[in-house]
Amino acid sequence: MNDAIDVEGLRKCYGKVLAVDGVSFRVPAGATVGLLGGNGAGKTTTIAMLLGLLIPTSGRIRVLGHDMATDRFAALARMNFSSPYVALPGKLRVAENLRVYGHLYGVRGLEARIAELAAQLDLGPLLDRPAGSLSAGQKTRVALAKALINRPDLLLLDEPTASLDPDTGDLVRTWLERYRAESGATILLASHNMAEVERLCGHVLMLKAGRIVDQGAPAELLARYGRDDMEAVFLDIARDRRAA
Amino acid sequence: MSAAAAAASGRRVWGMMYRHLALYRRSWPRLLELMYWPVLQMLIWGFTSQFLAQRTGNPVALAGGVLLAGVLLWEVALRGQMGVAVTFLEELWSRNLGHVFVSPIRPWEMVCAMLGMSLARTVISILPTILLAWALYAFNLFSLGPVLVLFMLNLLLMGWWVAFGVTALVLRHGMGAEALAWTLMFALTPFSAVFYPVSVLPAVLRPIALALPSAHVFEGMRAALAHGVIRWDHLAAAFALNAVWMAAAVATFAWQFRVARVRGALLSIGE
Numbered sequence: 001m002n003d004a005i006d007v008e009g010l011r012k013c014y015g016k017v018l019a020v021d022g023v024s025f026r027v028p029a030g031a032t033v034g035l036l037g038g039n040g041a042g043k044t045t046t047i048a049m050l051l052g053l054l055i056p057t058s059g060r061i062r063v064l065g066h067d068m069a070t071d072r073f074a075a076l077a078r079m080n081f082s083s084p085y086v087a088l089p090g091k092l093r094v095a096e097n098l099r100v101y102g103h104l105y106g107v108r109g110l111e112a113r114i115a116e117l118a119a120q121l122d123l124g125p126l127l128d129r130p131a132g133s134l135s136a137g138q139k140t141r142v143a144l145a146k147a148l149i150n151r152p153d154l155l156l157l158d159e160p161t162a163s164l165d166p167d168t169g170d171l172v173r174t175w176l177e178r179y180r181a182e183s184g185a186t187i188l189l190a191s192h193n194m195a196e197v198e199r200l201c202g203h204v205l206m207l208k209a210g211r212i213v214d215q216g217a218p219a220e221l222l223a224r225y226g227r228d229d230m231e232a233v234f235l236d237i238a239r240d241r242r243a244a
Numbered sequence: 245m246s247a248a249a250a251a252a253s254g255r256r257v258w259g260m261m262y263r264h265l266a267l268y269r270r271s272w273p274r275l276l277e278l279m280y281w282p283v284l285q286m287l288i289w290g291f292t293s294q295f296l297a298q299r300t301g302n303p304v305a306l307a308g309g310v311l312l313a314g315v316l317l318w319e320v321a322l323r324g325q326m327g328v329a330v331t332f333l334e335e336l337w338s339r340n341l342g343h344v345f346v347s348p349i350r351p352w353e354m355v356c357a358m359l360g361m362s363l364a365r366t367v368i369s370i371l372p373t374i375l376l377a378w379a380l381y382a383f384n385l386f387s388l389g390p391v392l393v394l395f396m397l398n399l400l401l402m403g404w405w406v407a408f409g410v411t412a413l414v415l416r417h418g419m420g421a422e423a424l425a426w427t428l429m430f431a432l433t434p435f436s437a438v439f440y441p442v443s444v445l446p447a448v449l450r451p452i453a454l455a456l457p458s459a460h461v462f463e464g465m466r467a468a469l470a471h472g473v474i475r476w477d478h479l480a481a482a483f484a485l486n487a488v489w490m491a492a493a494v495a496t497f498a499w500q501f502r503v504a505r506v507r508g509a510l511l512s513i514g515e
Binding site: 014044045048051052053054055073076077079080081083086087088089090091092093096099100101102103104105106146 | 252255256258259260262263266267334338339340342343344345346347348349350502505506507508510511
C-alpha cells in the first residue's frame with residue numbers, strides 16, 4: 001500500500017530548544033492515525049512541518065508522494081488542514097470564506113460544492129453570517145467545511161473537537177468517519193480527547209519531548225499497558241510508567 | 245508555464261483578491277477611509293494654494309498647480325504602499341496566514357494579489373481627489389500629459405517596494421513593526437522633495453533625496469508644470485532607482501518569508 005505520509009529522521013530546533021527529535025513514521029493511504037502527546041510534545045510542530053508551514057532543521061518529509069522540501073505545492077493542492085487555533089477571517093461571511101478557499105484550491109463547480117458541504121454539515125442558515133459571529137461549535141463546522149472544500153486526499157486535523165460540547169463533538173467525529181469511508185482519504189489527527197482517538201484512529205503515535213515513545217493500534221496499546229482506556233495509557237506514558 | 249497552470253495561478257490570485265474585495269463591498273466606512281486622507285490633504289493644500297495666490301498676487305502659484313500636483317502624486321505613493329501593507333496586515337489581524345500558506349498559493353501569487361489590491365485601493369483613493377481638485381480649484385492633473393502615467397507608475401512602484409520592506413519587517417519582528425506600515429512612507433516625505441526642489445535641502449541630505457525615485461519624479465513634475473518640458477533624465481533615474489530598490493525589497497521579503505518558515509512565525513505572528 002502507498003504511504004500518504006512518509007517521515008524520516010525529522011528534527012526541529014528553535015535555537016537551543018529541541019521541539020521534534022528524530023521522528024520517523026509512515027501513514028498508509030486511507031488510514032486514520034492519531035498523534036498523541038502532552039502539551040509541548042511536538043504534535044503541532046510536526047503537523048506544521050507536514051504542511052510546509054515550518055522548515056525542518058533536518059529530516060525528510062514526503063506527502064502523497066511529493067517531497068515537501070522541493071515540491072510542496074503539488075502536495076498542498078491535495079491536502080487540507082483544520083485547527084481551532086487558526087482562524088478564518090471573521091468579517092467575511094461563511095459562504096465568502098468557503099469561496100476564497102475554493103478559489104485557492106482550484107475547486108471546480110465551487111458553488112455546488114459549497115451547497116453540498118452546507119447541506120452535509122448543516123451550514124445553510126450560517127452561510128450569510130460573518131464567520132466571527134459564530135459559536136465555537138459553528139466555527140468548527142465551518143472550519144471542517146473549509147478543510148473539505150477540495151475533497152482532500154489527506155486531512156490534517158489539530159484538535160478538531162477542542163472546546164466543543166459532546167453533541168457537536170460527536171457530530172464532527174461521525175462526519176469524519178463518513179468522509180474517510182466514502183473518500184478513502186487519509187487522516188492524521190492530533191488530539192487530547194482519548195475517547196475520540198480510540199473511536200477514530202486505527203493507529204496511534206505517542207509523542208513525548210519531541211520523540212515517538214510508543215505506537216500501535218489502540219487495542220494493542222491498551223493490552224500492552226494493561227489498561228481499559230486510552231486516557232490511562234496516555235497517563236502511563238506521560239508519567240514514564242512502562243508498558244507491562 | 246502551461247495555460248492550465250497560468251489559469252490556476254490566476255484563480256488563486258483572484259481568490260486572495262476576492263477575500264479583500266468582499267470586505268470593501270459591504271463596508272462603506274472602509275471605502276470612506278480610502279478617500280478620507282487624500283481628500284483632506286487636497287482640501288488643505290488647495291486652500292493654502294489659493295491663499296498664497298491671492299496674497300502674493302501671483303495666480304501662477306495656483307494655476308501652475310505645483311502644490312496640488314505634489315499632493316495628488318504623493319498620494320499615489322502613499323496609497324500604493326498602504327494598499328500592499330494593509331492587505332498583508334489584514335491576514336495577520338484575522339490570524340489567517342496559517343490557512344493561506346497551507347493552501348497551494350505560491351508566495352509570488354500572494355504578492356500579485358497584494359499588488360492588485362493596492363492598485364484597486366489607489367484608484368479608489370485618488371480618483372475622487374483628482375476630480376475634487378478639478379471641481380474646487382480648476383486644477384487638471386491630466387494637463388501634465390501622457391508623462392503623468394510615467395510619474396504615477398514610478399510612485400506606485402516606490403510605494404510597493406517600501407511596502408515589501410515593511411512586510412518583511414513585520415514578518416521578522418511581528419506586530420511590533422505594524423506601526424511602520426502607517427509611518428514609514430511619511431518619514432520619506434521630506435526627502436522626496438514633494439513641495440520644494442531638492443536644492444532647498446541641506447547639502448548633506450541631498451544624496452538621500454536623490455537616492456529616492458520620488459525626488460526625481462517631483463523634479464520632473466515641476467519641470468513639466470513650470471516649463472512644459474519632460475525631464476527624461478529624471479524619469480530614467482527614477483526607473484533605475486526603483487529597479488534597484490524593488491530588487492532589494494523583494495529579496496528581503498523572500499528571505500524573511502523563508503526565515504518565518506524556519507521560525508514558525510507564519511502560525512504565531514498574529515499573536
